[in-house]
Amino acid sequence: MVTLSLSPADYLILAIYFAFVLGIGVVLRRKLSGSADFFESGRSLPAWVCALGFIGANLGAQEVMGMAASGAKYGAMTAHFYWLPAVSAMVFVGVFMMPFYYGSRARSVPEYLKLRFDERTRTFNAATFAVMTIFSSGISMYALGRLLNLILGWNFHLCLAACGAVVLVYILLGGLTSAIYNEVIQFFLIVAGFLPLVWLGLIAVGGWDGLVARLKVVSVARGYEEGAWMHTWANTGNPAENPMGIEWVGLTMGLGFVLAFGYWCTDFLVVQRAMAAENMAAARRTPILAAIPKMLFPGLVILPGMIAIALHTAHVGGFSLPQNAGEPDYNMTVPALLAHFFPSGLLGLGLTALIASFMSGMAGNVTAFNTVWTYDIYQTHVKPGASDAHYLFVGRLATVAGIAASIGAAYFAARFNNIMDVLQLVFAFVNAPLFATFLLGMFWRRTTSAGAFYGLILGTVGAACHHGLTLPTHAVPGIKGGWLGAVLHAYPSEMAQNFWTAIWAWLACFGATLLVSLATRRTKSDDELRGLVYGLTERPAESGVAWYARPASLGGAVLVAVILLNLYFW
Amino acid sequence: MHLDIRLPLGLMFASIGVVLVVTGLSSRMAVTIYSGVGVGIFGLLCLFLAWRARGRGRVS
Numbered sequence: 001m002v003t004l005s006l007s008p009a010d011y012l013i014l015a016i017y018f019a020f021v022l023g024i025g026v027v028l029r030r031k032l033s034g035s036a037d038f039f040e041s042g043r044s045l046p047a048w049v050c051a052l053g054f055i056g057a058n059l060g061a062q063e064v065m066g067m068a069a070s071g072a073k074y075g076a077m078t079a080h081f082y083w084l085p086a087v088s089a090m091v092f093v094g095v096f097m098m099p100f101y102y103g104s105r106a107r108s109v110p111e112y113l114k115l116r117f118d119e120r121t122r123t124f125n126a127a128t129f130a131v132m133t134i135f136s137s138g139i140s141m142y143a144l145g146r147l148l149n150l151i152l153g154w155n156f157h158l159c160l161a162a163c164g165a166v167v168l169v170y171i172l173l174g175g176l177t178s179a180i181y182n183e184v185i186q187f188f189l190i191v192a193g194f195l196p197l198v199w200l201g202l203i204a205v206g207g208w209d210g211l212v213a214r215l216k217v218v219s220v221a222r223g224y225e226e227g228a229w230m231h232t233w234a235n236t237g238n239p240a241e242n243p244m245g246i247e248w249v250g251l252t253m254g255l256g257f258v259l260a261f262g263y264w265c266t267d268f269l270v271v272q273r274a275m276a277a278e279n280m281a282a283a284r285r286t287p288i289l290a291a292i293p294k295m296l297f298p299g300l301v302i303l304p305g306m307i308a309i310a311l312h313t314a315h316v317g318g319f320s321l322p323q324n325a326g327e328p329d330y331n332m333t334v335p336a337l338l339a340h341f342f343p344s345g346l347l348g349l350g351l352t353a354l355i356a357s358f359m360s361g362m363a364g365n366v367t368a369f370n371t372v373w374t375y376d377i378y379q380t381h382v383k384p385g386a387s388d389a390h391y392l393f394v395g396r397l398a399t400v401a402g403i404a405a406s407i408g409a410a411y412f413a414a415r416f417n418n419i420m421d422v423l424q425l426v427f428a429f430v431n432a433p434l435f436a437t438f439l440l441g442m443f444w445r446r447t448t449s450a451g452a453f454y455g456l457i458l459g460t461v462g463a464a465c466h467h468g469l470t471l472p473t474h475a476v477p478g479i480k481g482g483w484l485g486a487v488l489h490a491y492p493s494e495m496a497q498n499f500w501t502a503i504w505a506w507l508a509c510f511g512a513t514l515l516v517s518l519a520t521r522r523t524k525s526d527d528e529l530r531g532l533v534y535g536l537t538e539r540p541a542e543s544g545v546a547w548y549a550r551p552a553s554l555g556g557a558v559l560v561a562v563i564l565l566n567l568y569f570w
Numbered sequence: 571m572h573l574d575i576r577l578p579l580g581l582m583f584a585s586i587g588v589v590l591v592v593t594g595l596s597s598r599m600a601v602t603i604y605s606g607v608g609v610g611i612f613g614l615l616c617l618f619l620a621w622r623a624r625g626r627g628r629v630s
Contacts, residue, residue, distance in 0.1 A: 009593040013586055020582040027573050049575055181575050188579065188612070192586075196605045345593035345602045349586065349609070 002322055002335045004151045010348025017189070017352045021170055021359075024181050028174030035392040038175035039371045040107060040276055045177070047282035049184060051289035053273040055297075056183025060361025061354045062143050064190065064301050068337075069330035071298075071305025072312075072321070074243045075215065075229030076569050078305070079298040080251060083232070085260035087291045087562040091555035093265045093274075094288040098551075099540055100442055101275055102283040104531050109268040110376040116441050116532045118449040118523070119380065124456060126376035128430050129268060130369055134402065135426070136269075137365035138409020144358035145410065151335045160407055163355070167363050168403045172396055176276060176371070179363040183273075186356040187293070193346075193353030194300040200341040201307035204317045214310035221313060229306065232569045245492030246499065254499025258506040262431035266438050269368045280540055284551040291558045295565060308333045362406060370398040425467065425498065432502040433459025433509035440513050445526065445533045451517030459509025466504040472497050576620035583613030 036042050045053075070078040106112040110129065114122035145159040170178045205211045215229040222228075228235055228242055235242040236251060264270060264287065274286035311319040312328060319340050321328040338350045374395045383390070433456050440447040440455075468484030472494045477483055481497060491497040530536045547553045587610020594602030 007593075009589055012589050016582060016585050016589070020578050024573070024575075024578050027578075031572060044572070177573075181573075181578075184575055185579060185582065188583065192583070192605070192609050192612070195608075196601060200601065343599045343602055344597060345590045345599075346605055349590065349605070 002151055002332050002339050003153070004335065004339050004347060004351070006152065006348065006351070007344035009345045010351065013345070013348035014352050014355070017185075017356060018166060020185070021166065021182055021356075025170035025173030025178045028178050028181075032173075032175060032177075035374075035388050035395060037177070038392055038395050039367075039374065041175070041177040041180065043276060044278050045180065045276050045282075047277055047285040047289055049180060050273050050277045050282065050286040052187045052293075053180035053183040053276070054270055054286050054290040055294055056180075056187045056360055057270050057273055057364035059183075059187065059190065059297075059357060060140055060364075061147075061357035062140060062361065064194075064354065064357055065143075065147075065331065065334045067298075067301040068305035068308070068333045071302035072309040072328070072333050073305075073330045075219075075306060075309075076232050076298075076302070077236075077242060077244050077246075078302045079232055079565075079569065080255060082294055082298050082302075083562050083565055085256040086264060086294055087558060088256070089260040089264035090287040090291040090294065091558055092261065093271070094284050094286065095551045095555050096534070097265055097438070097442060098274055098284045098287070099280065099537065100532055100534075101271060102277070102280050103537070103540075107275075107375050108371055109266060109271055110372060112532070113437075113441075113452070114376075114380075116524075116529070117447075117452040121437075121449065121453045121456065122376060123380070124453065125434065126372050130372050130377070132426060132430060133269065133365040133369040133372075134405045135409050135413075137362045137369070137402070137406035139413050140358055140361040140365070141406055141410035142413040144355065146414075147335070147354070147358075151339075160410055163359055163362070164403050164407050167359050167366065168400065171363055171366055171370075171399050175395075176272070176367050179360070179367040180273060180276060182356070182363060183360045186353070186360040189349070189353040189356045191300065193350040194304065196346055197304055197337055197341060197350065198300060198307070201304055201311070201337065204319070204341070205307050205310050205314075206316075211307060211310055214314045214316070215306060218309055218313045229309075230569070232566060234570055239492045239496065244495060246496045250496055250499040250503070254496075254503050258432045258435060258502040259428065259499065262435035262502070262506070263427070266434045267431060268372060269364055272368055272371065281545070281549070281551075284540070285549070285554065288551055288555045288558060291555075291562075295558070295562050304337055305330070305333050308337055362403075366399060366402040366406065369402045370395050373398040373402075425501070428467075428498050428502040428505060429460050429463040432463065432505040436506050436509035437513060440510065440517070441533070443534045444517075445529055445535055446517055446522065447513060448517045448520045449523050450520040451513040451515075454516050455509045455513025458512035459505045462508025463501050463505035466501045467497070470497055470500070574620045574623060576616040576623070580613045580616030580618075580620060583609050583616065585613070587611070587613055 032038060067078060101112055104112055104115055106115055110122045110126040113125050141160055144163055145156045148154045148159045149156040205214060212230060216226040219226050219228040225235060236248040239245045239247045274283045277283035277286055308321060311317060312321045321336055322332045338347060342350050374391055378394055436459060437452050437456055441452055467481050469486060469488045470491060471482035471487045472480055472491050526536055542550050587606045590602050590606025590609060594606055
């Protein structure tokens with residue numbers, strides 16, 4: 001077990017962070033004048049702040065710790081979660097989709113669905129999204145409490161209560177702006193906290209050449225070709241030849257197309273950050289600017305994991321990963337590295353970065369939840385036509401309820417050791433079909449409301465059928481699949497099964513939406529769809545704008561850069 | 571909703587930088603001192619940018 005002991009300097013750094021987080025909330029409280037400020041930041045933030053919020057909302061500590069763990073377990077292939085799939089999706093949403101989200105003046109993703117289709121599609125999406133965000137926030141809380149309890153011996157219940165209270169206070173005070181500002185702070189804290197870790201780790205492992213040489217040993221020791229831990233594509237011809245157990249079709253279609261595009265293009269948690277931008281140009285640049293640090297982040301969060309497994313296998317410098325059932329406990333990669341490399345002071349900085357990530361993860365989910373609850377559920381179904389002050393009050397109440405429900409979800413998560421697997425599966429069930437709905441809805445005017453609604457339902461059913469009829473190797477039928485009685489296919493890994501579940505969900509939704517749309521009558525005229533569908537919407541004017549400020553050319557440059565990265569680590 | 575995030579960001583990182591430098595000097599850990607200097611410079615840069623934007627009447 002990894003244990004850390006903090007010095008007064010470490011506590012001081014933590015205290016400085018908490019003081020500034022709460023201080024920002026207090027200052028923003030005085031500038032908040034209505035529900036638009038609370039839920040949408042008054043659509044007043046510059047592109048660079050929204051971009052850091054956009055990437056920060058996705059950069060929870062589970063992500064940071066999970067990616068380091070995956071870097072140790074799977075090597076450079078983990079970078080697929082950051083490179084082509086994510087970056088292409090972020091460029092796509094900036095260039096093609098943001099004009100509809102921002103230009104339609106919708107206040108949320110479900111509200112766009114209402115404008116484009118109808119109320120039932122909006123309500124279906126709002127309800128599933130609200131449940132998802134509460135679970136995500138709860139799991140983030142549980143993971144934070146568990147981590148602090150394990151490595152510092154702090155009381156689990158007290159950690160939940162304290163962090164929940166801090167997040168509650170700063171969202172109540174400053175709303176979405178407060179959450180985004182804290183995501184910006186968290187982003188820079190992760191950079192400041194993890195750069196020295198990478199630097200010290202690389203020195204210990206003998207520099208880049210030393211790392212490559214030691215990872216060859218790791219690959220061969222685990223029965224793979226010697227470059228398996230350093231290549232991203234070279235061994236994907238056969239799932240048995242790479243540590244992830246995935247072939248290139250599942251990788252490009254499942255992660256690369258359906259899951260990544262489904263998440264970055266339709267998940268309100270991230271899209272909300274771009275919708276807070278000060279104008280259309282800033283909103284479109286937001287995801288593309290966010291793609292730049294996204295490309296570079298594997299160097300901060302995956303590389304430490306690769307360094308850790310190299311040091312562990314070679315028994316260099318006295319570093320070793322803690323063991324769990326005879327295997328390295330990959331989830332403890334980051335705490336083990338912090339404990340080994342960081343002296344007093346730096347340890348406080350690293351720990352503050354982790355705590356900031358957990359709290360930003362919670363805050364991001366809670367701000368998305370309170371917006372969807374207030375606008376898409378309460379205002380629509382419970383009390384339409386009330387005053388702005390009333391909706392602001394309801395939004396604050398939803399924040400309190402969201403935090404309370406998240407704490408409940410954290411205790412619920414504590415009862416299951418595989419709740420994270422369930423949540424990942426829910427993402428495949430919800431986001432993958434939703435992306436098919438958006439793709440058809442935004443780019444094909446013939447898509448009907450009935451097509452969208454039944455397509456979403458059948459997409460979810462398609463995901464359930466695939467999951468129920470398949471199973472990862474060595475897993476028993478149940479929560480990991482095979483619960484429909486017959487197992488038609490066994491996947492080499494859970495990740496491969498998740499990717500293919502997403503592919504089937506997307507295909508089912510796409511096919512059903514297409515067929516039902518062709519069989520039903522349109523309920524909205526071209527005039528009603530103007531500003532909501534690609535072929536009926538005027539392109540935003542870009543004359544007189546420098547090339548690097550134009551979404552298309554900026555996105556093109558980002559794509560070239562990520563392709564070069566893929567070629568280098570092929 | 572006008573608060574230039576660079577102001578609290580700069581103040582926070584400058585404060586953390588000072589803590590790291592002092593801790594590094596007292597424990598004679600070069601890596602802590604270097605990190606403190608880097609973090610502190612970043613904080614000061616943010617403060618400079620916030621001050622310059624305020625001078626131009628443009629708040630981020």
